Amino acid sequence: MHTSIIQIVGFKNTGKTTLTAALVKQLAEAGCRVGTVKHDGHDFDIDHPGTDTWRHREAGAHKIAITSPHRTAIMEQRPTLLKELLQQFREMDWVIVEGFKQERYPKIVLIRNEEDEALVKQLEQVVAVASWYPVSFEGLPVFAVQDSSGMAAWIQEERGRGVFALEEPT
Structure with a gap:
């Protein structure tokens, strides 16, 4: 089966990271190889002053x-598009993307x-909602935000129908 993609999106402090981690756990326990991509609206740094790689960057790399x-890490001094x-x-069997709201891949909105x-x-491409309170949206499944096992089962079922196939958005 091809790589499948789902975006987890919502405003700040809605539980995106918690849900992403829970879905990774559920899918990994089901035998899937799962990768994640996280958008950070701020500048992050995984390098620390004094390390060899920090010295390389400070020298101009x-x-x-x-x-x-x-493990392996590659750091670039530029932003990278999600499609790249x-x-x-x-x-991977699954890629779970946290954030990147404006991208056009299937999304669960928190x-x-x-x-x-x-x-x-x-x-665009909202396929489900994860909510902190009872709510309904016509035509969309709604899950309690804590129901990661239900969401994982649902996305696996929908994956079989090709809903989450990783293709370039149109």
């Missing part, structure tokens, strides 16, 4: 890779309060 027997990042995940509900209609 634009791209730095570090590898060990257990996704090319690195083609061997809502914590009534003001968040507008997001469901504003965004």
